[in-house]
Amino acid sequence: MTTSDDNWTAGDAYESYMGRWSRPLARTFVSWLSSPPGANWLDVGCGTGALTCAICELAEPASVVACDPSESFVVHARKALRDGRVSFVVAGAEDLPGGPGAFDCVASGLVLNFVADPARAIGLMGGRLRRSGTLAAYVWDYGDGIEFLRCFWDEAVALDSTVADLDEGRRFSLWQPEILNSLFVGAGLCHVAAEILEILTRF
Ligand SMILES: C[S@@+](CC[C@H](N)C(=O)[O-])C[C@H]1O[C@@H](n2cnc3c(N)ncnc32)[C@H](O)[C@@H]1O
Numbered sequence: 001m002t003t004s005d006d007n008w009t010a011g012d013a014y015e016s017y018m019g020r021w022s023r024p025l026a027r028t029f030v031s032w033l034s035s036p037p038g039a040n041w042l043d044v045g046c047g048t049g050a051l052t053c054a055i056c057e058l059a060e061p062a063s064v065v066a067c068d069p070s071e072s073f074v075v076h077a078r079k080a081l082r083d084g085r086v087s088f089v090v091a092g093a094e095d096l097p098g099g100p101g102a103f104d105c106v107a108s109g110l111v112l113n114f115v116a117d118p119a120r121a122i123g124l125m126g127g128r129l130r131r132s133g134t135l136a137a138y139v140w141d142y143g144d145g146i147e148f149l150r151c152f153w154d155e156a157v158a159l160d161s162t163v164a165d166l167d168e169g170r171r172f173s174l175w176q177p178e179i180l181n182s183l184f185v186g187a188g189l190c191h192v193a194a195e196i197l198e199i200l201t202r203f
Contacts, residue, residue: 011048011076024199026054026109029138038062039104044093045111049077056083067091093121101130108137113172122187142172148201
């Protein structure tokens with residue numbers, strides 16, 4: 001299984017499968033981050049716009065550049081979020097928009113585990129930060145927790161054992177807070193903090 005096997009094309013399907021959970025998580029994350037108002041943000045791997053939307057609702061940004069390599073997700077996000085502070089760009093972590101030091105805050109939600117070289121991606125994101133800016137990212141707690149995905153994959157594998165290799169709990173089980181912490185420290189960032197964020201998943 002490689003990252004290229006992940007299919008990021010159907011915005012509506014993504015929203016009903018994942019957006020219902022990634023949106024409350026994005027809001028929890030932005031509240032936790034407590035970035036000062038008036039910042040210029042870069043959202044890396046914006047998908048259908050969950051984190052972009054939370055930044056606009058909760059962080060009073062001056063601007064948000066939101067990028068994703070999936071053109072169809074960007075088209076979806078652009079239609080769903082009409083906000084004069086936001087511009088959407090088709091670009092990945094490897095070819096980020098903006099120049100060196102262009103942003104106060106660079107954030108990425110549920111993306112790093114899908115990127116081929118996360119250490120390089122974090123280094124490139126850090127390069128877009130102004131001095132003393134904030135770089136922040138989160139991933140699902142694949143190895144332990146994330147009950148809604150566990151239920152989904154247990155049922156899927158019970159129905160068809162050939163999909164077992166797609167199980168994200170298996171593929172990304174190493175993504176624990178320590179991994180994120182060491183990637184950020186390894187990229188030369190200071191004042192690194194890794195915390196567990198929790199959301200309620202209501203059915
Ligand atoms: C699970 S979705 C998260 C989307 C959104 N941030 C959210 O919280 O709902 C993962 C996203 O990562 C994007 N992605 C995959 N590879 C990427 C890369 N190399 N650089 C940036 N984004 C990437 C995908 O296109 C997809 O939109």
